[in-house]
Amino acid sequence: xxxxxxxxxxxxxxxxxxxxxxxxxxxxxxxxxxxxxxxxxxxxxxxxxxxxxxxxxxxxxxxxxxxxxxxxxxxxxxxxxxxxxxxxxxxxxxxxxxxxxxxxxxxxxxxxxxxxxxxxxxxxxxxxxxxxxxxxxxxxxxxxxxxxxxxxxxxxxxxxxxxxxxxxxxxxxxxxxxxxxxxxxxxxxxxxxxxxxxxxxxxxxxxxxxxxxxxxxxxxxxxxxxxxxxxxxxxxxxxxxxxxxxxxxxxxxxxxxxxxx
Amino acid sequence: xxxxxxxxxxxxxxxxxxxxxxxxxxxxxxxxxxxxxxxxxxxxxxxxxxxxxxxxxxxxxxxxxxxxxxxxxxxxxxxxxxxxxxxxxxxxxxxxxxxxxxxxxxxxxxxxxxxxxxxxxxxxxxxxxxxxxxxxxxxxxxxxxxxxxxxxxxxxxxxxxxxxxxxxxxxxxxxxxxxxxxxxxxxxxxxxxxxxxxxxxxxxxxxxxxxxxxxxxxxxxxxxxxxxxxxxxxxxxxxxxxxxxxxxxxxxxxxxxxxxxxxxxxxxxxx
Numbered sequence: 001x002x003x004x005x006x007x008x009x010x011x012x013x014x015x016x017x018x019x020x021x022x023x024x025x026x027x028x029x030x031x032x033x034x035x036x037x038x039x040x041x042x043x044x045x046x047x048x049x050x051x052x053x054x055x056x057x058x059x060x061x062x063x064x065x066x067x068x069x070x071x072x073x074x075x076x077x078x079x080x081x082x083x084x085x086x087x088x089x090x091x092x093x094x095x096x097x098x099x100x101x102x103x104x105x106x107x108x109x110x111x112x113x114x115x116x117x118x119x120x121x122x123x124x125x126x127x128x129x130x131x132x133x134x135x136x137x138x139x140x141x142x143x144x145x146x147x148x149x150x151x152x153x154x155x156x157x158x159x160x161x162x163x164x165x166x167x168x169x170x171x172x173x174x175x176x177x178x179x180x181x182x183x184x185x186x187x188x189x190x191x192x193x194x195x196x197x198x199x200x201x202x203x204x205x206x207x208x209x210x211x212x213x214x215x216x217x218x219x220x221x222x223x224x225x226x227x228x229x230x231x232x233x234x235x236x237x238x239x240x241x242x243x244x245x246x247x248x249x250x251x252x253x254x255x256x257x258x259x260x261x
Numbered sequence: 262x263x264x265x266x267x268x269x270x271x272x273x274x275x276x277x278x279x280x281x282x283x284x285x286x287x288x289x290x291x292x293x294x295x296x297x298x299x300x301x302x303x304x305x306x307x308x309x310x311x312x313x314x315x316x317x318x319x320x321x322x323x324x325x326x327x328x329x330x331x332x333x334x335x336x337x338x339x340x341x342x343x344x345x346x347x348x349x350x351x352x353x354x355x356x357x358x359x360x361x362x363x364x365x366x367x368x369x370x371x372x373x374x375x376x377x378x379x380x381x382x383x384x385x386x387x388x389x390x391x392x393x394x395x396x397x398x399x400x401x402x403x404x405x406x407x408x409x410x411x412x413x414x415x416x417x418x419x420x421x422x423x424x425x426x427x428x429x430x431x432x433x434x435x436x437x438x439x440x441x442x443x444x445x446x447x448x449x450x451x452x453x454x455x456x457x458x459x460x461x462x463x464x465x466x467x468x469x470x471x472x473x474x475x476x477x478x479x480x481x482x483x484x485x486x487x488x489x490x491x492x493x494x495x496x497x498x499x500x501x502x503x504x505x506x507x508x509x510x511x512x513x514x515x516x517x518x519x520x521x522x523x524x525x526x527x528x529x530x531x532x
Contacts, residue, residue: 059430096465100480109417
């Protein structure tokens with residue numbers, strides 16, 4: 001009897017994707033697949049098309065050619081979006097924007113949840129804030145938060161709805177080294193807890209080596225793909241960046257969570 | 262003016278209509294102005310307001326009903342400006358400046374072609390809230406109803422797209438439709454406000470109550486409610502002051518808004 005082969009259900013399938021930004025070919029014929037529960041980092045020099053690639057997957061930028069498939073599903077893209085969490089690179093707003101942390105997290109609720117009773121909504125929001133260890137900041141205005149806290153609040157925004165895919169576009173840009181470590185450790189814990197698939201653009205090769213299962217090296221074209229240990233070799237980094245020195249290479253302390261965790 | 266005179270003044274139907282009009286315009290201006298300032302579109306209100314001169318001239322040249330022509334014109338102009346901002350690589354302030362200059366130039370040239378008495382057209386600069394008709398009030402009530410329904414249905418989406426449009430798009434919020442619908446509501450409000458307070462003061466109705474509320478509110482819904490409340494209260498107080506000491510009504514309302522803003526700003530500074 002021939003045995004049935006189990007076909008893996010990919011979370012993201014990108015086939016021969018090319019993206020134009022004006023006259024410029026920003027992403028050139030890129031293909032890759034993401035397995036459920038994996039953490040993948042896209043690395044590459046500035047202008048390599050990393051953010052463009054991520055934004056195309058999210059439907060924020062139009063593809064020139066190629067195919068993107070999410071969750072192998074036939075559902076309309078709009079419905080699938082509910083299952084995707086996104087933390088943008090730039091999250092700028094005026095400091096006096098009249099919105100509290102709780103309100104921002106509550107904006108992540110979906111249409112059905114929005115009509116829940118206030119008590120039930122508060123429970124969901126409080127639970128999300130608890131998971132990112134920012135319960136005390138619930139009533140604080142968002143303009144008073146530090147860069148690291150703001151990124152954790154955006155994680156809480158993603159937590160109020162069950163997600164399958166989390167996309168981060170240089171989420172740690174502008175966050176200090178301690179904030180980076182805290183965020184990366186928290187993200188890793190939440191990933192295990194919720195079985196998220198994570199796709200992120202990162203410049204921090206130390207954190208990529210520590211937390212990611214696979215790396216996509218991009219410079220408009222896909223240069224290398226594989227596990228951090230096989231991909232982030234000196235030879236490859238020289239080819240990708242033109243230098244042996246990584247763009248951001250912190251020497252972090254061994255993984256240790258702050259006391260508040 | 263003694264109390265009896267004052268009360269008898271407010272027993273007149275045109276004063277009652279004006280006071281109610283002031284309150285409705287204040288609420289609408291407060292709500293829509295809140296989004297206007299947070300989306301950094303304050304100059305947009307001014308541009309559409311000033312472009313109304315061209316709308317009024319067109320209505321006079323083509324002998325069309327002024328209210329409906331003004332509403333149609335401001336909506337078309339507002340959508341056109343937003344379309345240009347979306348489709349060009351120029352900054353929004355540049356597009357707004359070009360649109361403002363162009364519409365005033367065309368309006369002035371059109372004005373020179375008008376024959377006969379042109380005093381009515383000049384009144385568009387300063388408006389006349391005492392001339393608010395029952396039709397205007399019905400339109401304002403309808404507009405307020407639609408605005409509130411729009412908010413009840415889509416408030417979280419409106420806040421999200423105001424805060425970060427990429428987050429809203431990823432969540433599946435129809436950002437473009439929401440933006441254009443907001444512009445339609447805003448343009449109609451501007452058209453109706455212009456009839457009451459004129460081109461020169463229309464933006465005050467939109468910006469000042471919202472700016473005051475922004476200084477004192479931490480949360481979004483209280484911010485909206487406070488802006489609407491300040492707008493409504495200014496409408497009543499401005500009408501009362503203008504009736505009591507015989508001042509022009511529209512400017513009186515805007516002055517009340519201004520003093521309210523200054524008081525709040527000083528209070529916040531001390532706090």
